[in-house]
Amino acid sequence: MILTVTLNVALDKTYRVPEFTAGAVNRVEKMIPTAGGKGLNVARAVRAIGMPVKATGLIGGHTGRLIGDLLTEEGLNTDFLKAPIESRTCMNIIDATGRSTELLEGGNEVGEDTVSAFLEHFTRLASKADVVTLSGSALPGMPDDIYAQLTEIAGKAGTPVILDTSGEKLLKGIEAVPAVIKPNRQEIEHLMGKKDSSADELIDHCRAYVDAGVRYVVVSLGSEGALLMAKNGVWLGKPPKLHTVNTVGSGDSMVAAIAVGLQKGDGSEAILRRAIAVSAANTLTETTGSIRAEDVEAIWNQVQISRLL
Structure with a gap:
């Protein structure tokens, strides 16, 4: 579950x-x-x-x-x-x-x-x-390390955590070493203190989190796809060109796909391919999260995966 x-x-x-x-x-x-x-x-x-x-x-x-x-x-x-x-x-x-x-x-x-x-x-x-999965903002009054505390609790139970938040809560959460972090480009650049970063700069910054123990860092890049960084390499995944209906919730759909990949024990490339395919499938329906299996299947083999390192 x-x-x-x-x-x-x-x-x-x-x-x-x-x-x-x-x-x-x-x-x-x-x-x-x-x-x-x-x-x-x-x-x-x-x-x-x-x-x-x-x-x-x-x-x-x-x-x-x-x-x-x-x-x-x-x-x-x-x-x-x-x-x-x-x-x-x-x-x-x-x-x-x-x-x-x-x-x-x-x-x-x-x-x-x-x-x-x-x-x-x-x-x-x-x-x-x-x-x-730990996603989004927290209620006022909750400490900045609330996601770090939840990550540590799950870790003691042997349950991997995917963290998708921003700002100080993301920074504190990373310190607790979740299995996966899934920021978007702007959220990572906020931590870097730099805008308009090159792909190499993003990769260099995020690999430090992998070196610290995070299993996967997945940076969503909108219509350009996503980067996945792991100890065994760095990959870029790109979706095919689609007629987009609604992009709301695509990042959340990517988190869902990564969670399923972890549960199934998939490797790096398979996790990235599913993340791209499910996220792209979410853009084809008006209702957030109404992903059709036939869309995921159609997109799956059209996802381009390139190993960068």
Whole structure:
């Protein structure tokens, strides 16, 4: 079973407002509510691939109950800690041209008791998982080393961790030596303190994490594919040209594919090929995580894998 963690779950509300105008009264044509969060996107993608998955995190209040109901309707297997918070709501306003305006709440602040309760909750779940994924932001009040603590707990249970976050939480998390880190180019460049880095500069920086014990560093490059660095080499994977419908959640789909690869015991090239194929397949459907097996199969052999080192 793959366990996905979302520490800052949200009720995502998409508003269709054809004539949206700032500073005016706007009539909503349609509102679509979904349970949001990067870890939930990972869980959806794992399920779409056909592997068992469980999603965890923290939810609370009236909004938390609605999030739980939406996940039940989806049929997603979950085990959330109910916390003394009101789960956040995030809004995405889309006009007739497809232009998006987002309003993102930060989430309620939590105290040490809630953090400790979740660590205990996670400890129980991590011991039963084959792979753990840690994705996205954390609730205000959680320490910068929260992902490092979760990685260490999973490590004691012998469960490999895939870490997909940014900033200080990524930096602290790397110190706990997860099995995989999956930043995008901008997140790695933020740690490097440098923009517009060359591929060689990215590789040199990321190989230091491999030397420190991280099994795989996978840097997603958007439409250009992804780099994978391991002790036994460096590879670049590129997807074929596709008619993209929706790119939201492609990074999360890549995390899902890597988790499946770890669970199956795949090697470096196979992990990268699956990551590219599943991520690309996610762009072919409107709904995030609605990956079709036939799309993955069609893309699989079209992925170009080049060994760089």
